[in-house]
Structure formats: structure tokens, C-alpha cells
Amino acid sequence: MLQNKGRPNRLGVAGWLGGGSWGVERYLYTLHRVTGLGLLAYFLMHIGVTTSRAFGPETWERAMGAVSGPLFKVGEYLVFLAFAFHAVNGVRLALVELGIGIGKPIEPVYPYRTSVDVQRPLAIGVMILAAVIAALGGVQFLESFR
Amino acid sequence: MRDQRLWTWHVGAGLVILVFLGLHMAIMHVDAILGVFNRPGSEAIDWANVVTRARSAFFMVTYVVLLGMALFHGLYGLRNILFELNPGDGLKKGLSVLLTVVGVGLFGLGTWAAWASFGLARTL
Amino acid sequence: MAATKALSEVIFRVRRFDPGADAAPRWEEHRLPYTPGMTVLDGLKRLKETVAPGLAWRSSCRMGVCGSCGMFINGRARLACNTQITELGTNVVMVAPLPNFNTIRDLVPDLVQMFDAHQALMPYVIRGDADEMTEPTGEFAQSVHELEQFLQFSYCIRCGCCMAACPTYATDPRYSGPMPLTQAHRYNADTRDDGFATRRTVLAGETGPWRCHFAGECSRVCPKGVDPARAIQLMKRELVLDYLRLRRERCPASVATKPAGIARRDGIPDAPKPTI
Numbered sequence: 086m087l088q089n090k091g092r093p094n095r096l097g098v099a100g101w102l103g104g105g106s107w108g109v110e111r112y113l114y115t116l117h118r119v120t121g122l123g124l125l126a127y128f129l130m131h132i133g134v135t136t137s138r139a140f141g142p143e144t145w146e147r148a149m150g151a152v153s154g155p156l157f158k159v160g161e162y163l164v165f166l167a168f169a170f171h172a173v174n175g176v177r178l179a180l181v182e183l184g185i186g187i188g189k190p191i192e193p194v195y196p197y198r199t200s201v202d203v204q205r206p207l208a209i210g211v212m213i214l215a216a217v218i219a220a221l222g223g224v225q226f227l228e229s230f231r
Numbered sequence: 232m233r234d235q236r237l238w239t240w241h242v243g244a245g246l247v248i249l250v251f252l253g254l255h256m257a258i259m260h261v262d263a264i265l266g267v268f269n270r271p272g273s274e275a276i277d278w279a280n281v282v283t284r285a286r287s288a289f290f291m292v293t294y295v296v297l298l299g300m301a302l303f304h305g306l307y308g309l310r311n312i313l314f315e316l317n318p319g320d321g322l323k324k325g326l327s328v329l330l331t332v333v334g335v336g337l338f339g340l341g342t343w344a345a346w347a348s349f350g351l352a353r354t355l
Numbered sequence: 356m357a358a359t360k361a362l363s364e365v366i367f368r369v370r371r372f373d374p375g376a377d378a379a380p381r382w383e384e385h386r387l388p389y390t391p392g393m394t395v396l397d398g399l400k401r402l403k404e405t406v407a408p409g410l411a412w413r414s415s416c417r418m419g420v421c422g423s424c425g426m427f428i429n430g431r432a433r434l435a436c437n438t439q440i441t442e443l444g445t446n447v448v449m450v451a452p453l454p455n456f457n458t459i460r461d462l463v464p465d466l467v468q469m470f471d472a473h474q475a476l477m478p479y480v481i482r483g484d485a486d487e488m489t490e491p492t493g494e495f496a497q498s499v500h501e502l503e504q505f506l507q508f509s510y511c512i513r514c515g516c517c518m519a520a521c522p523t524y525a526t527d528p529r530y531s532g533p534m535p536l537t538q539a540h541r542y543n544a545d546t547r548d549d550g551f552a553t554r555r556t557v558l559a560g561e562t563g564p565w566r567c568h569f570a571g572e573c574s575r576v577c578p579k580g581v582d583p584a585r586a587i588q589l590m591k592r593e594l595v596l597d598y599l600r601l602r603r604e605r606c607p608a609s610v611a612t613k614p615a616g617i618a619r620r621d622g623i624p625d626a627p628k629p630t631i
Contacts, residue, residue, distance in 0.1 A: 090457060091463075099525070182568075189503070190503060190506065190589075192507060199571075200584050
């Protein structure tokens with residue numbers, strides 16, 4: 086193995102945000118990570134809060150009362166938005182990362198039509214579906230303020 | 232080796248979560264439109280509706296499955312993100328152990344809660 | 356992207372770093388008159404001829420086939436010889452060394468880590484019949500369809516642009532990266548090869564394709580259309596099927612049988628004996 090030389094030049098976490106090429110899928114990747122972390126954080130708290138149902142109605146009502154303020158309702162809707170995106174994009178990733186929807190290997194002829202281009206309609210469909218689900222959840226969210 | 236297995240489970244868990252969490256979200260956040268899952272005029276988090284779900288074996292089992300799958304999926308995802316930040320080998324081992332302990336612990340807590348509320352709801 | 360106004364001058368901002376003299380890299384700005392058809396490589400050569408004689412970079416074929424001149428040009432990994440100034444849409448050209456690799460000097464990246472990862476994935480045909488490999492009796496039978504399964508990935512020129520664009524490789528040096536993984540799949544998909552189980556010992560672990568999340572940047576920047584993202588996802592599929600014991604095992608391609616009853620025409624000499 087040859088010796089590594091030179092001054093380190095990694096992009097680091099800035100590379101997660103976009104090493105300069107502004108492809109849609111790069112942003113979907115970043116958003117998938119962000120929504121995943123948000124959902125995980127919410128989920129860990131959610132397990133704690135919903136455990137209160139095992140102790141009877143008073144404990145449950147107290148727990149629900151603690152999380153019923155308008156800020157919590159908005160936060161819950163953000164979680165719903167994160168779920169809408171993460172779930173539908175996750176389906177896209179599950180398909181694509183198992184080789185479905187990315188096209189067969191072809192002899193490259195310029196201008197190249199890569200796997201990213203082949204799955205682009207799927208990515209757009211994902212974003213539209215996520216928006217539809219977000220809107221459906223938005224109806225109940227807005228009603229809860231009435 | 233491990234990563235090949237863990238990743239396959241990660242994707243599989245995601246698909247299971249899609250079904251069960253989709254159902255959960257429909258009950259909690261979309262039922263104002265659907266009007267199928269909860270009593271008319273009530274909210275999903277009203278005690279009466281909670282009892283209806285808690286006493287159902289279907290909900291008890293699916294909650295536990297969803298809990299396990301979601302904990303694995305989420306904590307493995309977190310582990311992936313943390314490992315990509317290139318910690319040292321010792322820290323990697325420590326993180327794996329910590330995340331496993333947190334996951335198993337919360338799974339235990341949630342399963343107990345599902346079982347206990349199943350029992351409690353059946354007496355009401 | 357066509358320039359609406361004719362370019363007369365190009366402003367080059369080049370990242371300079373002399374390990375013997377500089378504590379940290381710095382930008383250096385130079386102006387050059389534009390000549391039609393000027394590529395970034397043409398500009399660098401002109402700079403070296405005139406105002407920056409110490410400027411260092413790698414280049415060779417100047418026509419996009421050797422993979423030497425990969426650089427970070429206006430925020431994107433590209434080949435300098437393949438990048439027309441006019442396609443950048445501006446007359447300010449910022450040239451930096453490929454990121455995610457150590458910088459040896461100026462625009463020269465240290466690609467050793469990529470080559471090590473490449474070597475670790477055994478990018479050569481692995482077969483059990485050693486005799487046939489060392490003293491071949493004929494060609495291996497491979498159909499056009501079988502060739503198409505890996506041909507695209509064999510066009511790789513090892514320029515390193517995909518590695519520079521990969522978000523995972525930006526933070527995680529242990530990830531093999533798009534190029535080595537694509538080459539591993541190129542051989543796994545080759546029907547002449549029988550090395551899937553051998554490569555799996557490396558691919559199933561931490562350095563395998565599991566840290567790829569289909570950001571797709573590698574395929575977008577590849578100057579030869581190799582589409583590393585496609586190769587990596589196809590490889591993941593093979594590995595998942597393998598874990599679930601659903602992968603179809605296949606025998607490696609056998610030596611093609613010569614058609615019977617064919618005789619050589621008169622006057623055609625024998626091939627010389629191999630010297631290697």
C-alpha cells in the first residue's frame with residue numbers, strides 16, 4: 086500500500102448539503118436524513134408519553150393535557166409532514182436501492198441518460214404524493230384549531 | 232457479514248412501518264376526513280377511543296410490531312449517520328452498544344405498556 | 356448553455372498550495388484573453404506559460420479518456436480538458452483540487468486511498484480454472500446480452516470525480532466510494548467471473564455499498580456516463596438476494612467450443628508464441 090500524502094481536503098458535513106452539484110436527489114437525500122432524525126426524536130418522546138395509558142384515565146388525560154397546547158399541535162403537524170415525506174421517499178429509496186426503476190445497464194452515448202434520470206418521474210411522483218398526504222393531514226390539523 | 236444483514240432488515244422494517252404507521256397516522260390525523268376509525272364527533276386521543284384500541288388484540292400486537300420495527304429502523308438510521316461522521320473504532324463499538332441498549336429498553340417499556348393497557352382495557 | 360455575449364476575457368481563480376511554503380491553501384486570481392474553444396485545461400496551460408510557472412496539476416490526453424485532470428471547477432467535479440469555459444455560464448472560473456482527497460500540491464489530489472479501496476475489491480476476473488487463465492485455449496463464450504450487463508461500468512477512467520461528488524465519501528473515508536464499488540459490480544456481473552463469494556467477504560461489511568443512499572451525484576458528474584449509482588444499486592440488490600438466499604447461482608462462462616470442420620485457409624501463418 087502506497088503512503089498517503091498531502092493536506093486533507095474532505096468536504097465534511099458540507100458535502101452532505103451539496104458538493105456543488107444541485108441535483109434534486111441530493112436534496113431529497115438530505116431532507117430524508119433530516120426528517121428521519123426529527124421523526125426519531127419525536128418517536129422516543131412519544132413512547133414515553135403514550136405509556137401513560139397503562140396507568141388509567143387520569144394519568145392519560147394529564148399526559149394529553151401536557152401536550153395539547155397550540156405549539157404542540159403545530160409540532161405534531163410538522164411530524165406528520167415529516168412522516169409524509171419520509172415514508173413516500175422511503176418507498177422510492179426501497180425500490181431504487183433494490184435496482185427497480187433505475188433502468189438496465191446500457192452503452193453510454195452522450196448525452197448520458199443515467200439511473201438518476203430514469204427514476205426522476207418516480208421522484209416527482211413521490212413529492213406530489215407527499216404533498217397530497219400532507220394536505221389530507223392538514224384538514225384535521227386546521228379543524229383542531231376551531 | 233453484519234452490514235449486509237442489518238441493511239436488509241432496515242429496508243424490510245421500513246416497509247412494515249409503512250403499513251402500520253400509515254394506519255396509525257390515518258387513525259390519528261386523517262380520520263376527520265375518513266370518519267372510519269373513531270367514534271363520530273370524538274378525537275382519536277379521547278380516553279374512550281384509547282380503550283377501544285387498547286382492548287383489541289389486533290391493535291396490541293400491531294403496536295408491538297410497529298414499536299420494534301420503528302425502533303430498529305430509526306436507531307439503525309441514526310447509527311448510520313453517526314458512523315458516517317467517522318468516529319474511532321472504540322467509539323463505534325460504544326455507540327452500537329448504547330443504541331442497542333436504548334432500543335431494547337424502550338421496546339421493553341412499550342411492550343409492557345401495550346400489554347398492561349390491554350389488560351386494563353379488558354376490565355373496563 | 357450558450358453565452359449571450361461574446362467572451363473576451365476569462366478570470367481564473369486557482370487554488371494554490373505549496374506544502375513547502377504555504378501554511379494553508381490560498382486563492383490566486385489571473386486574467387487571460389479568451390480564445391474560442393478554450394477549455395479550463397487550455398487556460399491552466401496558458402497560465403503556466405505566462406504568469407504562474409509553478410502551477411501544478413495532472414493532465415495527459417487532453418481529450419477526456421485518461422482521467423488525469425479531474426478538478427473542482429465552479430463547484431462541481433469535472434475533467435478540466437472536457438470543460439469548455441463557455442459551458443460554465445460565467446467568465447469567472449474557480450479551479451480547486453478534487454475534494455475528498457488529500458491535496459499534494461496546488462491542483463494535484465492524492466488518489467491513493469481510492470486505488471487502495473479499488474484493489475481491496477479485487478477488480479479482476481476470478482475463476483477456479485487456473486490452467487485456462489494462464490494458458491488459454493480459446494475465448495470464453497459470452498453473449499451480447501451478457502456483455503451489456505457490465506459493459507457500461509467498464510468505461511470508467513478512474514478520474515475520481517464521482518468520489519469528489521459523493522456525500523458519504525465527504526465524511527467517511529472508510530466507505531469504498533463509487534468507483535471501487537462500481538468496478539466490483541462490473542466483475543460480479545461479468546459472466547466470465549466467479550468471484551462473487553470472494554468479493555462478498557469485503558462487500559458485506561462496513562466498506563460495502565451500504566453507506567450509499569442514492570444521492571445520485573456520482574452519476575451526474577461522471578464524464579464517461581458510467582453511472583456508478585446504477586451499479587451500486589444493482590450490486591445491493593444482488594447482495595440482498597444473496598442474504599435472503601434467493602440469488603440465482605450461475606456457472607462462470609465456459610470456453611467457447613470451436614465450430615467443427617473449419618480449416619484454416621492456405622497461406623495464413625500461425626500466431627507467434629506468447630512472450631509473457
